[in-house]
Amino acid sequence: MSYNNHVKPISSSKYILGDSLIELKKVKDHSVDMVFCDPPYNLQLSKALYRPDATKVSGVNDDWDKFNSFQDYDLFTKTWLYEIKRILKPDGCLWVIGSYHNIYRIGYILQNLNFWILNDIIWRKTNPMPNFKGTRFTNAHETLIWAANSKCSKYTFNYQTMKQLNDNKQMRSDDWLINICSGKERLKDFKDQKLHNTQKPEELLLRVVLSSTKPGDLVLDPFFGTGTTGVVCKKLGRKFIGIEKNATYIKEAKKRILKVKKIKPSEVKLLNKKISKKIYFSSVL
Secondary structure (H helix, E strand, O other): OOOOOOEOOOOOOEEEEOOHHHHHHHOOOOOEEEEEEOOOOOOOOOOOOEOOOOOEOOOOOOHHHOOOOHHHHHHHHHHHHHHHHHHEEEEEEEEEEEOOOOHHHHHHHHHHOOOEEEEEEEEEEOOOOOOOOOOOOOOOEEEEEEEEOOOOOOOOOOHHHHHHHOOOOOOOOOOEEEOOOOHHHOOEOOOOOEOOOOOOOHHHHHHHHHHHOOOOOEEEEOOOOOOHHHHHHHHHOOEEEEEEOOHHHHHHHHHHHHOOOOOOHHHHHHHOOOOOOOOOOOOOO
16 A cells, blocks of 8 residues: 555545654644654664573664764754644644653754643553663663744643542652553564554653644654553544555554544543543533
């Protein structure tokens, strides 16, 4: 199947096959309510990693995560963040996720572009990869930056909804305890290996989308991967634009999303594994 042009599989949502640095320039000014970015982390992995039993660790060694220098990575980051700034509505917001390898560089650049940081949120992984060499602490978390388009933005925050998701207590920014993507949710290739090395769990995107958008809002993901953002948006009744330059990823994302149905408000509790009692979300679904 060809993806040379914009495809409209459901409603007014779109899949776009192409380089985000090029395709973002085609998006209209001030047209998007929220952007979620899961960019390359620039992990700077120079050697293969092995477990104590000499088996090789399946880490991130994809070409899309390789940059020649920090300067190249910074230029890449400035380019897509500049376009995000342009296409966001004045009251829109940005979420970007990263690790210690890149998140501080991204935060510095987005502040220089006059985004207004609202929170930095810690996604603490219940099942992180161990540090096999024993040379440093286990990397057990990633950081999300949530930022408004500007200091004056009247951004969306569904405070009561998130409070209900957290047993009627204010949801904190320092401890989003969520499994890494695994089991049936993890997409596999024909060799039964991970299709995408950094596929994010739906539960993480549920909190992101549910907290900061309204029904019918348009969410853009310029590094769409295998489509977790699209899955959650469709479940929650949000529109999406997904940009991805890997044809295999976007093909599998489309197949995955076509199987998804919009959920009922009473079913939100099933998406958040911490919830055990009935919750009403009529205002956000």
